[in-house]
Amino acid sequence: MKWRDRELQAVLFDLDGTLVDSAPDLVAAMQRLCLELGAAEPDAAAVRAAVSKGGRAMLRRGLPGLDEPRYEALLPRFLDIYAADIAGLSRPFDGIETLIGAIEARGARWGVVTNKPGWLARPLLERLGWSRRSAALVSGDCLAVRKPDPAPVRHACELAGVAPQHCVYVGDDLRDIEAGRAAGLYTVAAAWGYLDGEDPHAWAADWVAPTAQALQQALQLDT
Structure with missing residues (x-):
């Protein structure tokens, strides 16, 4: 890991699969949708x-064999069911609370860049007690483009008031690494996330972190 020579100003994270294990609530929503449909x-x-691929990808897995217009038609209902109990089972991944506490203790900032729409991302952060602690939240509907475009990551740096070259972006999907790299940040692949069978070492991230605890140590944030 070659981060050690840089001044750390902020750590930006993807949300689902990186900061939060939101899969239990999303799976429960899919189960309820299938029950409604008699599937x-x-x-x-x-x-x-x-999960890290988004709602349409989850619908394709949960209800295989439908055509694309049907998935589009079902997406709003799926998300409504999910929103009704958005953090009933979702929890931060192991070590995440300690990691963000260590970032704050260092005097650095942290934020979220997600393709999740704001009407879902904001209440999830609120339920987890993070909304006032996060220096930036850039959701999938903040800008005209989403990851892997680098614009949302750059926008998060601007909101947090930090320079990209002094920031780290952490995510569990290839598009996270592509967006962070193009925005000029140091990129970390979260190997604890929803990799969907992919090898994060193939994404050309600057580093692959096996755990949040390992990332904390690598960034010299030990408390």
Whole structure:
């Protein structure tokens, strides 16, 4: 890891699969949707693996064999069911609370760049007690483009008042690494996330972190 020679000003994170294990609530929402439709019980493991790919990808896993217009039609209902109990089962991944506390103790900032729409991302951060602590939240509907475009990551740096070259971006999907790299940040692949069978070492991230605890140590944030 070659971060050590830089001054750390901020750490930006993807949300689902990086900061938060939100899969239990999303799987539960898919189960309720399938029940409403009279469809077969969804493959929970397959839905979980697709969480970082977004709602449409989860619908394809939970209700395989439909055509794309049908998935588009079902997406609002799926998200409404999820929103009704957005943090009933969702929890920060192991070590995340300690990591963000260590970032704050260092006097650095942290924020979120997610493709999740704001009407879902904001209440999730609120329920987790993070909304007032986060220096930036850039959701999927903040700008005209989303990750892997670098603009949302750059916008988060601006909101946090930090320079990209002094920031780290952490995510569990290839598009996170592509966005962070193009925005000029040091990129970390979160190997604890929803990798969907992909090898994060193939994403050309600056580093692959096996755990949040390992990331904390690598950034010299030990408390």
